[in-house]
Amino acid sequence: MTDALTVNGLLAPDGPVARRLPDFEPRPQQMQMAHAVEQALSSKRHLIAEAGTGTGKSFAYLLPAAVYADRHVGEGPVIISTRTIALQEQLEHKDLPFLHAVLPFEWSSVTAIGRNNYLCLRRMHLAEREQHLFEDPERHSQLRKIVDWSMTTKDGTKQDLAFPPMPEVWEEVQAEHGNCLQRACKHYNQCHWQRARRRMQTAQVLVVNHALYFADLALRIAGASYLPAHRVVIFDEAHHLERVATESLGLRIGRSTVGWHLRRLHGRRSDKSLLSQHGSPVARVLWEEAHQHNEAFFADINDRLLASGKSDGHALHDEPVDEPLTPVLRALSTELASAAVRVTEIDAQMELQSRANGLDALCATLRALCVPNPAAETPLVRWIEPSRHGAQLCGAPLDVSQALRQHLFTKGPTTILTSATLGTGDDANFGWLRRQLGLDEADTLRVGSPFDYDRAVQMVLPEALPDPSSDSAAFRAEVVQQCLRHVVENGGRALILCTSWDFVRSVAAGLRPSLAAAGIELLVQGEAPMVRLLEQKRTVPTSVLIGTDSLWEGIDLRGDALTLLVITRLPFQSPGHPLTQARMAMMKAQGRDPFADHSLPEAILKFRQGFGRLIRGSQDRGKVVVLDPRVRTKGYGRRFLSALPFSAGFDPTGG
Ligand code: SF4
Structure with a gap:
């Protein structure tokens, strides 16, 4: 070279x-x-x-x-x-x-995004031909706007549209796996997705x-x-890989997932739906049955979760789950595949076959989540989890390291x-x-960082706070007082990091009246979209932002907007989640110490990320206050402090 x-x-x-x-x-x-x-x-x-x-x-x-x-x-x-x-x-x-x-x-260099972000011209024209696809005038109007936009867009991506399309509308026009005619499509030469694919390939x-x-x-x-x-693949922010791999190699399904597949068959104007136009009478009966089973089955799953009393999720262990959905969905899929063979119009054939394939994939997911398979190459941990749309059945590999070792790091x-x-x-x-x-x-x-943390950061570890693991109410009350004192002294300009939503809400409620009296605006995660909260934080630098989880990393508040960082608790993950419990049990069975091998390193990593919010540029200066007394009182506390980027380490005794 x-x-x-x-x-x-x-x-x-x-x-x-x-x-x-x-x-x-x-x-x-x-x-x-x-x-x-x-x-x-x-x-x-x-x-x-x-x-x-x-x-x-x-x-x-x-x-x-x-x-x-x-x-x-x-x-x-x-x-x-x-x-x-x-x-x-x-x-x-x-x-x-x-x-x-x-x-x-x-x-x-090319940026790749998922196929569903691209417009499929063939599907868009099909939707356009079915003039009264949507009863709702707003949806109909969005479809018209997409047709107009398709004549001028350069990349045909959803992100290029001047408005965020409703999911039901975009689903009718998006490019989809298994629903593409490839070279047989008359729009192939103008197809944005195919162009993007070629650019990706080269x-x-x-x-x-x-x-x-x-x-x-x-x-x-x-x-x-x-x-x-x-x-070659270069992973930035690689500390997220285990979590993303767990999600990607895992499965989840809820009432809304099955409902989405059913709605795509028969959710439009009922006389214009795929099912009405091409489905047999048997298919229509099966659709009704699937719909009813879906409601009843996930109501039952929800009841099981409630009965368990577990807010993080209810572990299913080796217990099989009886489910009535798969036979009906399979029969419906077979009916759709037969209809695809009967119809002569290629567009309808594609839509029917891709819906049938979608139902088959749904059945495979349901079976994997309902029937334990301990002999699988990577056994699945299964549990029921609450979500905004009701309880979901979830599964994730007990250990992703095996799959990654084999498929990414060894032969990849x-x-x-x-x-x-x-x-x-x-x-x-x-x-x-x-x-x-x-x-x-x-x-x-x-x-190391080029920043001079010894000069830029003042570290404060208040003494004699109650231990959060033994007296959480007293700790919470003291956190409010400490936050108030430091925030007011600093004239706001603060970020307060918590480890649970419940804690965020109660500390925010405790702070709100006194901060309002001091003329300091309080911004609370969850009360507005994060983008808006961050905009407000930058616009009003004296404001105080309080939140959990996603605030510990990835946010960039420079200069005067952030000169005080309060870490309320050491960020140990809740051990109550079924996947965490299963992984800890696995470690014990392997003779390892789950606390030393899992909980502690994970918490230290998150603590370092939280600390990293304070100094974002060479001119930034500020104070970090850690309120959790365990950094002083527990043997492991020193490991949190010594993981911070002070050149001679950090001595919690101040000596
Ligand atoms: S080539 Fe495929 S994605 Fe592109 S317009 Fe035709 S069917 Fe749609």
């Missing part, structure tokens, strides 16, 4: 990046990471790279990724997988255009999100695929895993993460 096209050459003082941006100064941490990624790609070795906040890690992996892609044309894209669509968009609109401008060679760098990547992995395990074959691409927090700080080899994911062999790198 010529020196000009290496990380060193490209980032040299007289290299192309410096020539283009005279102010550009690569940070040492960024250089270190870029070298490690370059090395991992050339040696085809997995790499785990933790890079502190402010390292500029996107650039550190994108630069060597683009060089690698340029050197390996025709070998499939380098895939970059981000946690959220927002981060995907940031790469697409900010980091990648910058790299295209500075790198001295031509290369292509891209050198392909940006996806974790959900899409792991949905594709699940497909690949089943013998199909959506994403092109690739030799070279992987780079990066994030600002991947370990507990004191595990040099990221043993916890590697065990969780089944990544046995990997190079590792840990680079």
